[in-house]
Amino acid sequence: MESNRKTNNINHSVSVDCVVFGFDGFSLKVLLVQRDLRDNLDNGDDTLVLPGDLIYIDEDLEDAASRVLLDLTGIDNLFLEQIGAFGSLNRLAKDRDKVWLDLVRPIPESRVITIGYFALVNIKNYTIRPAGFAKHVIWEDFNEVGELGFDHNHILRTAIIKLRNKLYHEPVGFKLLPKYFPLNHLYTLYNTILNSKLDRRNFLRRILKTGFLKETDNFQEGVPHKPARLYKFIEKEFENDNNHKFKFY
Amino acid sequence: MESNRKTNNINHSVSVDCVVFGFDGFSLKVLLVQRDLRDNLDNGDDTLVLPGDLIYIDEDLEDAASRVLLDLTGIDNLFLEQIGAFGSLNRLAKDRDKVWLDLVRPIPESRVITIGYFALVNIKNYTIRPAGFAKHVIWEDFNEVGELGFDHNHILRTAIIKLRNKLYHEPVGFKLLPKYFPLNHLYTLYNTILNSKLDRRNFLRRILKTGFLKETDNFQEGVPHKPARLYKFIEKEFENDNNHKFKFY
DNA sequence: TTTTCAAAGTGTATATTTTACACTAAGTTT
DNA sequence: AAACTTAGTGTAAAATATACACTTTGAAAA
Known part of the structure; x- marks a missing residue:
């Protein structure tokens, strides 16, 4: 209106x-x-x-x-x-x-x-x-x-x-993705926005270690290859003041 | 005017x-x-x-x-x-x-x-x-x-x-200090602004490793203790885009 | 002149983090 | 059944971060 x-x-x-x-x-x-x-x-x-x-x-x-x-x-x-x-x-x-x-x-x-x-x-x-x-x-x-x-x-x-x-400093990538997403979408998102080619294994390890992601029992559907496990973002307190300690990548 | x-x-x-x-x-x-x-x-x-x-x-x-x-x-x-x-x-x-x-x-x-x-x-x-x-x-x-x-x-x-x-991410502490300053002033400045008690030796090592400081042959004067060596800030290019890689502390 | 005081200056061992790197597994399509 | 595509996974080496305490030096006081 x-x-x-x-x-x-x-x-x-x-x-x-x-x-x-x-x-x-x-x-x-x-x-x-x-x-x-x-x-x-x-x-x-x-x-x-x-x-x-x-x-x-x-x-x-x-x-x-x-x-x-x-x-x-x-x-x-x-x-x-x-x-x-x-x-x-x-x-x-x-x-x-x-x-x-x-x-x-x-x-x-x-x-x-x-x-x-x-x-x-x-x-x-x-x-x-x-x-x-x-x-x-x-x-x-x-x-x-x-x-x-x-x-x-x-x-x-x-x-x-x-x-x-x-x-780099806040868990915001998730806002650009659907509620449930495969980790590779997050990986692509980082590479795209940062114009980088991050090492895939290291990225996945680090992003999981942040504690902001939780694996679910759901998997991709309708993809012409092995379907990936879907993850979701966990809302938890984020101390903006500790930004500098928190490197999301 | x-x-x-x-x-x-x-x-x-x-x-x-x-x-x-x-x-x-x-x-x-x-x-x-x-x-x-x-x-x-x-x-x-x-x-x-x-x-x-x-x-x-x-x-x-x-x-x-x-x-x-x-x-x-x-x-x-x-x-x-x-x-x-x-x-x-x-x-x-x-x-x-x-x-x-x-x-x-x-x-x-x-x-x-x-x-x-x-x-x-x-x-x-x-x-x-x-x-x-x-x-x-x-x-x-x-x-x-x-x-x-x-x-x-x-x-x-x-x-x-x-x-x-x-x-944390840019060499700005120097702007608050005189042209020539002892390292402890910089150390105090960081502790004061960040409300922290950083380890002194580790701080000095890290701040020197950034390459933004140059030692001079001048020393403090008029202090009632061993005068400290004075340093100065070196202007050099600072890539703002690489902020995240640069932790000043 | 000696003593005392206050801050300067300095090194190492350990833990943690970062990096580089490649093959197997699983589901889909042909 | 074979081929294709992406998922999923571990380790060793290098770099960085951390914890920690004693000696030196100059000024001031005794």
């Missing part, structure tokens, strides 16, 4: 943008929306942007990020974590972006500072549905992301660095 | 706040300013705040942080790093803070999102000088910081976590 607030409830100085990462078993994906330019411009690659919009004047930042994500993509109830604020004076200065701002913003020339948010999801748990100014919503392969609108490539670069750091 | 821009150049929705950490050889310090309440309130502990203020409409965020720091404390030319955005709806809602906002802000009731910045300095390199709305500027012992104005305790907590993480 879209919000039906009015223009004068908008904070014209502050927006939020969301980087939602997903993993399909092979590559890392990012959720992008294609702006509806209503024929004011040819559709080109650069009309892809991160889901985001201005906040309301009485709206918490994180609530705004959730609301915008829901309004544009249909994704609800996501745990979002802040990346940081992006406020360059020229972040809205590209010609194509100006065309779009003129079209949809009450004060298109307003200087806007955006707060970036970031989430990890299991793609299969979410069905995306374009709405609002989003003509299409897609899971774009991270390595094939071209030039995005505004400063969104910059925000995305900041997000991937954060993701990599998190992967 | 203070900026002489006018009220209508102010962005009433966005401010910056700076957490400047220093180290005096014994304890970690934070730069705080005491607001000048001009007798509208008794002076109490809670009138201490982080140096910060609204940004100008055409001002880069980091430039704003530098400018505000200079205007309030006289500290110039500091490398500032962003902590994040703080935007709770009630962050300006304390009674004492409202009194102050009424006194100094053109639109005191405006909802303001602040961007936190963070810096590490060698206290001795900077002379502080209160100006602007700062009645006093002090280096407060980190462990003795009481209730600050606004959400500044929250910003400070976020900053100390960032500092601890940086200390």
